[in-house]
Amino acid sequence: MAWSCCELHTKQGNYQLSTFRKYLCLDLLLWIYLGCWNTTLPLIIVQRGSLLELAAYETALALAAIISMLCLAPRVESMRRSTALKVGCFAILMASVLRYVFAANWYSLDALILIDVIAASAFGMIQPLLGIYPAETVDKHRTDAAFRARRIVVTVGRVAGPLLAGIVITVSSLEISLLFVSIVGFLIVVLAMALPVSAAPALQPGKSSADLVNDMLLGLKLKCVLPPEQFLTFSGLLLGLAVTATVPMLVPALIHTRGLAEGSVGLFNALFAGGAVAGLFFLSPLITKKENQRDKYLVCWALLTFALCAATQADEIWQLSTCLFFAGAASACITMVGMDKRVMSIPSGVRVRLMASTLVISQLGSSVSFMMTGAIMSRSGATSLMWLYLGVFLIIVMYSVRSKKIWHFLEDDAESELYYAKNHPKLAAIMTP
Numbered sequence: 001m002a003w004s005c006c007e008l009h010t011k012q013g014n015y016q017l018s019t020f021r022k023y024l025c026l027d028l029l030l031w032i033y034l035g036c037w038n039t040t041l042p043l044i045i046v047q048r049g050s051l052l053e054l055a056a057y058e059t060a061l062a063l064a065a066i067i068s069m070l071c072l073a074p075r076v077e078s079m080r081r082s083t084a085l086k087v088g089c090f091a092i093l094m095a096s097v098l099r100y101v102f103a104a105n106w107y108s109l110d111a112l113i114l115i116d117v118i119a120a121s122a123f124g125m126i127q128p129l130l131g132i133y134p135a136e137t138v139d140k141h142r143t144d145a146a147f148r149a150r151r152i153v154v155t156v157g158r159v160a161g162p163l164l165a166g167i168v169i170t171v172s173s174l175e176i177s178l179l180f181v182s183i184v185g186f187l188i189v190v191l192a193m194a195l196p197v198s199a200a201p202a203l204q205p206g207k208s209s210a211d212l213v214n215d216m217l218l219g220l221k222l223k224c225v226l227p228p229e230q231f232l233t234f235s236g237l238l239l240g241l242a243v244t245a246t247v248p249m250l251v252p253a254l255i256h257t258r259g260l261a262e263g264s265v266g267l268f269n270a271l272f273a274g275g276a277v278a279g280l281f282f283l284s285p286l287i288t289k290k291e292n293q294r295d296k297y298l299v300c301w302a303l304l305t306f307a308l309c310a311a312t313q314a315d316e317i318w319q320l321s322t323c324l325f326f327a328g329a330a331s332a333c334i335t336m337v338g339m340d341k342r343v344m345s346i347p348s349g350v351r352v353r354l355m356a357s358t359l360v361i362s363q364l365g366s367s368v369s370f371m372m373t374g375a376i377m378s379r380s381g382a383t384s385l386m387w388l389y390l391g392v393f394l395i396i397v398m399y400s401v402r403s404k405k406i407w408h409f410l411e412d413d414a415e416s417e418l419y420y421a422k423n424h425p426k427l428a429a430i431m432t433p
Helices: 007-048 051-075 081-105 109-137 140-171 174-193 209-225 227-243 246-258 264-287 293-311 317-336 340-344 350-382 381-403 405-411 417-422 425-430
Strands: none
Touching: 007 051, 007 109, 007 140, 007 174, 051 109, 051 209, 051 350, 081 109, 081 140, 081 174, 109 140, 109 340, 109 350, 140 174, 140 264, 140 317, 140 340, 174 209, 209 227, 209 350, 209 425, 227 317, 227 340, 227 350, 227 381, 227 405, 246 264, 246 293, 246 350, 246 381, 264 293, 264 317, 293 317, 293 381, 293 405, 317 340, 340 417, 350 381, 417 425
16 A cells, blocks of 8 residues: 555654664763763773873873864765764774773773774764764754754763763772773664664765865865854854863862862752753753844853853852853853754765864864963962953854854755855855765
């Protein structure tokens, strides 16, 4: 019996949702894995080695992640999405097993760096794919909700990973925590193998060395020439500058200087993450509506700035808790602005490279945030960070008023996939293989 068009559409929609849920579960497990790994191994290195060894380890992994994202993105784009994910997840599992074997039996910093450079490179390989699957696994009219759901899952995973590692370490030991990481890695591989086979990309002709270098740098080039990417990249850097070091550096400093209970650090982390989830559930759907995008964007920034400035002056736990909750909500909403449309407007053949460049720039921006925040606090105290937040807000206001194309992009009712072809045909030609 022939299916009606409605039945076919329903079946296709159910299949897409099933695939999207599998990707969400994989995303959650990967962030739990990352949180457990990043919580456990630094403790082992500090106990058996030194802070200098920890600095060398973290630096090697950060460089490996950045280099792999740029170098492997063109290769990943020439593979099936599902195949690239499976390869990366299998490498992560192998690294976790080797890490447990080495850490449980004998300590060797060189061996741990070598093993975890492989793991960091594997994460660098699949992270751009995790940033674009909401645009490629659901109907285009549901991409905004899909990106919001993914952001919620990532937030939960970032909190759950260190929490689970802390529980395992408290109940048992650091070595068992690494074994737990390996078990999570095994579950990741099992789930990755259950992903449906993605469509094969178009075959690319052989390329010269110069073409390969251009392919690696294409994402960075696009971020410099595409008008929406220019604004969203710069504003994203400013958001990272203001927010990245808030929980890791500002909160411990305030606990120390205000004499707050040291055990409250877990509460503050949870409230910041809870604010992000609440903002994505209740505030983000209102902000992502196409009308008055600039005004709503600036209102979010005003809320974030007020919350961060108030946090620097907070003296009580309830005051700091309230500020961090609203800071989490506002920052999550700002991050979501234009997320679905910026991915949907980019041709599938260059999405991975553009997302890889976004992650590299974000990583570098986070490093600058930690250095600048640390320098300001060591020189003038935590309360002086208020002027940094006010300065960032002033720059955002001036840049938002000056920028016109980004608001046209966000409020345009036309199909996202046609935006560059209709409004910037020359730029669209750059993105066409």
